[in-house]
Amino acid sequence: MGGWAIAVHGGAGIDPSLPLQRQEEACQALLSALHLGISALRSASSAVDVVELVVLESSKGRQKRSSGYWPCNCFRPNCCPCGSNSLDPCLWILWIRFGSVRELELNPLFNSGCGSALTAQGTVEMDASIMDGSTRKCGAVSGLSTVKNPISLARLVMDKSPHAYLAFDGAEAFARQHGAEIVDTSFFIIEENVIRLKQAKEAKSIQFDYRLPSKGWDTCASEAEQMVQMNGVPISLYSPETVGCVVVDALGRCAAATSTGGLINKMCGRIGDSPLIGAGTYACNICAVSATGEGEAIIRATLARDVAALMEFKGISLKEAVDCAIHERLEDGKGGLIAVSNDGHVICGFNTTGMFRALATEDGHMEVGLWD
Numbered sequence: 001m002g003g004w005a006i007a008v009h010g011g012a013g014i015d016p017s018l019p020l021q022r023q024e025e026a027c028q029a030l031l032s033a034l035h036l037g038i039s040a041l042r043s044a045s046s047a048v049d050v051v052e053l054v055v056l057e058s059s060k061g062r063q064k065r066s067s068g069y070w071p072c073n074c075f076r077p078n079c080c081p082c083g084s085n086s087l088d089p090c091l092w093i094l095w096i097r098f099g100s101v102r103e104l105e106l107n108p109l110f111n112s113g114c115g116s117a118l119t120a121q122g123t124v125e126m127d128a129s130i131m132d133g134s135t136r137k138c139g140a141v142s143g144l145s146t147v148k149n150p151i152s153l154a155r156l157v158m159d160k161s162p163h164a165y166l167a168f169d170g171a172e173a174f175a176r177q178h179g180a181e182i183v184d185t186s187f188f189i190i191e192e193n194v195i196r197l198k199q200a201k202e203a204k205s206i207q208f209d210y211r212l213p214s215k216g217w218d219t220c221a222s223e224a225e226q227m228v229q230m231n232g233v234p235i236s237l238y239s240p241e242t243v244g245c246v247v248v249d250a251l252g253r254c255a256a257a258t259s260t261g262g263l264i265n266k267m268c269g270r271i272g273d274s275p276l277i278g279a280g281t282y283a284c285n286i287c288a289v290s291a292t293g294e295g296e297a298i299i300r301a302t303l304a305r306d307v308a309a310l311m312e313f314k315g316i317s318l319k320e321a322v323d324c325a326i327h328e329r330l331e332d333g334k335g336g337l338i339a340v341s342n343d344g345h346v347i348c349g350f351n352t353t354g355m356f357r358a359l360a361t362e363d364g365h366m367e368v369g370l371w372d
Contacts, residue, residue, distance in 0.1 A: 003362030004041045005346040008033050008054055008245045010110050010356030012293045012336030014370055023370055029110070030358040031368050037247065038360055047247040047255035047288070048132040048155075054245040055112075055128075055151045055257045112243045113150060116188050116261025118197045119268045124188045126261050127275035128154045133254035133283030133342075140275040143168035145188075148181040151259045154275075156180065164277065193264065200265035242274055244281070244290030248340040250362070254288035256281045256304070263295075273298035278305035286311050286342055287318060293335020293352065301329040307339055317341075322349040 010030055014023075037054040045053070111117050116124045128150035129140035139158025142165070147153050153175050157166050166174050176182065200206065242260035258281045260274040272295025273280035280291045282304035289304035298304075306329050310321035318341040326337065326349040336350025338357060348357045358368040 001344040001361075001363070003344040004248060004250050005340045005344045005359070005361045006034065006037045006041065006050065006054070006245070006247045007338035007340060007346050007348060007357060007359035008037065009243065009290060009292055009336070009338045009348065009358075011242050012350045012355040013334060013352035014354035014356065016353060026110075026356050027358070027368050027370065030356060033245075034358040034360055034366075034368070037245065041247070041249060041362075044250065046251075047134070047249040047253045048130065050247045050249065051245040051255045051257035051288075052130060052151055052155050054247075055243055055259050056149055110243045111261045112259040113148070113261070114188050115190050115193065117264045117266070118189065118193050119262075119270075120197075120201075120265050121268055122189075122194070122197060123268065124185055124261065125266075125268065125270075126150045126188070126259070127271060128257070128259040129275040129277060129281040130154045130158060130257040131255065131277060131281055131283040131288070132158070133256070133285055133288050136284065138164050138277045138281075138283075140165040140277060140281075141167065141171045142271045142275045143269070144171060144175075145185045146172060146182050147175045148183045148187070151257055153180050154257070154259075165275070167271070188261075196264045206263050206265050242280075242292040244274075244292060244338060246283075246288040246290050246338050246340045246346075248288065248342055248344060248346075252342045254283045254285070254340060254342055256283040256288040256290045258290045258292070260292075272296070273303070278302050280304060282308055284308050284312075287321075287339055289337055289339045291335060291337040292355075293330075293350075294333045297330055297333020298335050301325070301331070301333065303329060303335070303337060307337070311341070318345045319347050322347050325349070326351050 008030055010026055033054045037050050040050045040053055116126050119125055124145050126144040127142045130151060131138040137158050139154040141150055141154050141157060144150050156178050157163060160178055244258040246256045248254045258274045262270060262272055273291060276299060279299045279302055282289050287308050289307045291298050291303045303325055306325045307321045310316055310324055318339055322339055330351060334352050336352060336355040338348045340346045344361060346359045346361055348355060354371040356370055360366040
C-alpha cells in the first residue's frame, strides 16, 4: 500500500442514547483534527510531530467554534476566509480554530485537558504519553493539575530529560523549568463534570464516562447493584473519551500519542493505561497504537505492545493483530484502539458499543465513525 496514514480517536464505548448534536460535535472535532494532521503530513512533517499536533488541536475545537472563525461547519470549497478552493480546510484556519493532540486536550467534549474527569476529591489528575517508533524514544506524564497541554509536556520529557516518565510534583516542576504553559487548575474543571462526580458519589461508583446517564444522576444510587463491576466496584455507563492519535508518515516512520483525564470519582493517585508505554501507547518501526477504554484491563493485556508483538513475532497483518488483541487479549475488559503500520495501513478495533474515530490514508480513503 505505502504512503502516509493517520487515525485519531475520542474514546471507546458510546452511550446509544447520546444526543445526535453531541455525536455531531464530536465527529466534527475529530474530523477537524484529522484534516490538521493531513495538512501537516502533506507538508512533510514527521510522524511524531503530527501526533502531538493533532492531540493538541482536537481539544480546542469547542471553544473556538463559537468565535466565528469559520463561517459554517461544512468545510466546503470557498468557505475558508483565506479563499481556498480546496475540499480540505487550509492549515492556517485549522491552526486558528483548533490549534493540535493539544487541540483535543482543550476540547471539553473529550476527557483530556480541559474537561478532564474529576477524582474523588474533586481534583484533576491528567496523564499523557507519546512515542516515536523510529527511535523508540518515549515520554510520559501523570498526575498533572496545572499543565495546559499534557501531551506537549510528555514530548518535553522525551526530548529534554534523561527519563521516560515523570509524575505529579516532579512532572509539574519539570514543566515550569522548561517553560510549559501553566494555568490555574480551575481551567480544567467544567460544570458537567462536577455534576458527574456527584452522580458517581451517589451511586458509590466509578464513572468511565463524564456524561449524565440517560435516566439522570438522581436515580443512580438505587441502581448501583445493577451496574457493571470493575475490580468489585460498580461502574456507570461505559463511555470513556480519552483522545489519541497514530501516524505513519511518507518515510514510513510511525508514532503514537494518547492523553486522558482518567475516571470520574477515581482514587487520587490512580494511573490508567494512557501514560503507560506498551499499554495505552506504543510505537516501533512496524506500527503505532493508541488504546482507550477500561484502563486496568488494557494494562493487564499490555494491549498496544501486543499488537506490535503479534505482527513482529507471528508475521500477521495489522488487521489480524488488532482483531486478536481486542477480541482475545482483553478477555472480559472493554476498550478499543487505533493503529497504523509502516506500509500505510490504518485500522481501528473495539469491543464496545462504539468508538469515536476518524482516519485517512494518502490514497484518498477517509472515514469518520461512531458505531460499528
